[in-house]
Each structure stands twice: as C-alpha cells, then as structure tokens.
Amino acid sequence: MKAAVLHEPGVPLPVENLDLEEPRQGEVSVDLVAAGVCHSDYHYIDGHIQPRSLPLVMGHEGAGIVSAVGPGVQSVNPGDSIIFSMDAMCGYCRNCTVGRPALCETYGRSATMPDGTTRFSRDGKPYYQSNGVGTFTERTVVPADSVVKVPDGSPLEKACLIGCAVITGVGSVVNRAKVEAGSTVAVFGCGGVGLNVIQGAVLASAARIIAVDKVDFKLTKAEEMGATHFVNPDKEDAAQRIIELTDGGADYAFEVVGFPAVLEQVFRSVRPGGTAVMVGVQPPDSKITIDAWDLLMDRSLIGAYHGAARPRVDFLWLLELYQQGRLKLDELITRYRPLDEINEAFDDMNKGVVARTVLTFNGG
Ligand SMILES: [Zn+2]
Ligand SMILES: [Zn+2]
DSSP states (O other), rough: OEEEEEEHHHHHHHHEEEEOOOTTTEEEEEEEEEEEEOOHHHHHHSSSSSSSSSSSOOOOOOOEEEEETTTOOOSSOOTOOOEOOOOOOOOOSHHHHTHHHHHHHHSSSSOOOOOOSSSSTTTTTEEEEEEGTTSSSSSEEEEEEEEEEHHHHHHHHGGGGGTTHHHHHHHHHIIIIOOOTTTTEEEOOOOOHHHHHHHHHHTTTOSSSEEEEOOOOOOHHHHHHHHOOEOTTTTSSSSHHHHTTTSOOOEEEEEEOOOOOOOOHHHHHEEEEEEEEEOOOOOOOOOOOHHHHHHTTTTTEEOHHHHGGOOOHHHHHHHHHHHTSSSGGGGGGGEEEEEEGHHHHHHHHHOOOEEEEEEEEOOO
C-alpha cells in the first residue's frame, strides 16, 4: 500500500509502496478514508521539529474503517468507523485514571508500537509512524488504544479533523484553560488549530475574541469562525493593541504559532489575573523570558497539550455538535486532494491559501 514518507528534513515527501504487517496482540489495522494535513506535519519537514525516527510514515490526523483486529481487541470490530487519536490511552495509568489520557504514561509519545517494533517496512527495513499513528497512507496498523469508535455512517471526510486540529484548539479552551463566559480571548495564529481555539472561545461564550495573524486570508477565516476583532502584527504591536482593545489585557491569550518570541508577546497581552496558554509546538530547547513582576500579578502561563483531550468523550461530543450545526468543520476544509498531492498540499499551507487540506483515500 502507498504511503507518504519522510526520509530527511527539507526534501519533498515521496509516496512509496510499503509492506504492512497484520495487527498483533492489542492492535488494529485501519483503511484510511481521510487525513488532515497539519502544520505540525510540515514542522518535521522544515526542521522546526527534529524527527528522531526515520524513515517516517507521516500524518497524525485521520479517520477510517477498521479492517482487522489483532488478538485481545475488544473495543472495536472490523467495519467500525474510527477517528485516530495521536495519543494512545492505556486507561489504567495515573494520568489516564485522573482524566488526562492525552498524557498517558504507559504509551508515551513514540513512533513505534509500544514494544518498540514497527509494522511498516520496505525490503525488510523498518519504517516508523508519525506520532505512533501515520495517516498519510492507505492503511495503517496502530494500538487499539489509539482509535476512537464513532457511529456508523459518520462523515469521516470531515470528522478526521477532530483528532488533531479541532480537539487541540477547542480542548485548549474548554478542557485546559476552562475559559469562562464573558471572557476576553486573544488568539495568536489562525491556522487550523488557531481557528479552533476561536471556535472553542465561541462555544465557551467568550465576549471578545481577538484574532492575530499576518495573513489576511487567515483573518478572514477567523471572522468566519467567530472572531470579533482582528490584529495584523506586521502593522501594529499585537500585545499593545490587545491591551487597548481589552482595557488592560485579555483574560486569556493563546499562542498557536510555535515561536518563543510570540509566546512572550502572548504573555505580555494578558491582564493581571489572566492566563497565557501555549498551544503551538515550540522548537526543542527554546527558552522564553518573562517579567517576573508580571507573573506576581496573579497571571498564569500554562501549556496545553493536544487540548487536554479525553478522546473517547470529546471526539463524540464534537462530532455530535457538528451534526447539530453547532461546530464548524466544512469551513475549515479548503480543499480535498489525493495522497499523491501531499507536497502540493504543503505548498498551499505555506502560501497561506488554505485553512486545512484533507487527503482522501478509498478506504472502507
Ligand atoms: Zn496536528
Ligand atoms: Zn495511560
């Protein structure tokens, strides 16, 4: 089966024919229906994130149909519709037990199966899987603990976005920061995840939602998602403008870009008592400097990993909201492409002409 593979950063992804083993104990194979192309994927190519395991079957956001289950799997059956979670959840470690399965301590974040082996290979050489998933492929094998069963007939070509972009954005607002109704919210970076931070702020009944981005297309999308005010940091000091717009600083400000300098700005834009939330993936070993006096004034600086997702709960209510017309997914998808056009999808992303591209397959 075909898969888009990273061999080294800085090089377009070839689409290759790989061998894939059958699922072993506790694993499932899934035929992909759709996979979202996330900025984090591109970060492996541009070197912002250093891939530790190569070659790597790319992609961590997707949905499909279970094609086979290994011994011992009870949570899904062949034919079930699923959305991938990029964090496998064991269900019994401390973090899973206290309701933080995105931080599961049993699985951790690896590019292999839990035992360190891989199911993908070519000519006997192992191929790793991005975030332990790998969705830019016609078929993948993952632990059953990293798929979430959704109702038969769910619109998987849209629902695929729930596993990363939507939950990372909405979850950072409602699960992690717990934004209260009436709050002022600033969102730095209006790509796929940032637009969902905006969407989360709407769901939380935030009063003012200030979108910050350098790209006009993204500010237009931000308005479509529910942002009320717009700041272009190329034209004005974003933190200063937010302080003016909110009469002293935002209650909550989110960094959804992944750069230390932006995170510092985000912290500067919250009022005394406010909370700065880091959502973007920062380069490894990056450092920020904040004024300790600002922290003294009851400000908080927190991280939000994968929207503090509880995938088996959150994916289902998000899907239900979409079906009721209360969650926007269609607006997030600018175009569909086949797997072979993965590099064109990254080009579109870099030009800032798409919110999300979704790759489609013939799965199921
Ligand atoms: Zn992602
Ligand atoms: Zn766990």
